[in-house]
Amino acid sequence: MDDTKCMVCLAKFYLEFTVDESCGKCTPCRIGTKRMLEILERICNGEGSELDIYKLEKLAINIKNASICGLGQSAPNPVLSTIKYFREEYRQHVLEKECKALECKAMAKITIHPEKCKACGLCQKNCPVGAIKGEGRETRVIDQDKCIKCGTCLTTCPFKAIGN
Ligand code: SF4
Ligand code: SF4
Ligand code: SF4
Structure with a gap:
């Protein structure tokens, strides 16, 4: 991975994995990660809004706190980390509808x-x-x-x- 990667796509990639791996025992992990994934897909399709970034952060914290095992507790981390360090890139996706890495094909x-x-x-x-x-x-x-x-x-x- 280098500086040409799209950080939103990267977060989506990891979340797809955890959505697949969730055993479904607890609701925040089973349903919450799916909702997060839908938001990321919306953003990558050029249909996101600034409110989506806020929703992602809120959901991520709730899922981490309410999940009973390590998978649910860590599933939102890639989203939280990428928002923390690359918030401007998320904002470009939702406000300017632009993916500088050209990975989000709908916007490229x-x-x-x-x-x-x-x-x-x-x-x-x-x-x-x-x-x-x-x-x-x-x-x-x-x-x-x-x-x-x-x-x-x-x-x-x-x-x-x-x-x-
Ligand atoms: S947090 Fe763990 S136990 Fe709960 S649904 Fe996710 S994988 Fe299953
Ligand atoms: S013609 Fe195409 S491949 Fe050749 S320099 Fe121009 S943009 Fe690049
Ligand atoms: S379809 Fe578009 S992206 Fe693909 S090679 Fe042609 S100009 Fe480039």
Whole structure:
């Protein structure tokens, strides 16, 4: 994991695991973690609000306090830690509807930075849906209506000209 990871997705990943692992004996763990996961999914889909961050924190503390075993007591920790250290990233997701890591596909807008593009055409050759326009020495441009946000061009551009 490095600084290109989305912290909201990371929290969601861990919560998916604990939701699966909960034995269901106590309600806060069985139901509360599911509600937390729904909130995180909403945020990653670009439908979150600032109130959701507050709800996550409240639910997390209640689940930790009311669960009877270590799983429920620790399940909300990744959410609490990521909010504590990366609150600004959560706020970007809910207020600006932006995922800088481009992991939340519903919000991602992948663009080519014209000042960095060397017109090599590599991204165009690899785009599975023909969403990249331009010929010869022209700077390439992504057609946002066609782009399915697969992320292939991000990894193929040798000049790091593609981002958000
Ligand atoms: S806290 Fe432990 S005992 Fe309670 S539901 Fe979760 S896994 Fe089961
Ligand atoms: S791969 Fe990069 S440099 Fe080459 S055309 Fe695409 S954006 Fe431009
Ligand atoms: S993200 Fe995928 S679909 Fe969109 S322009 Fe890049 S390669 Fe094409």
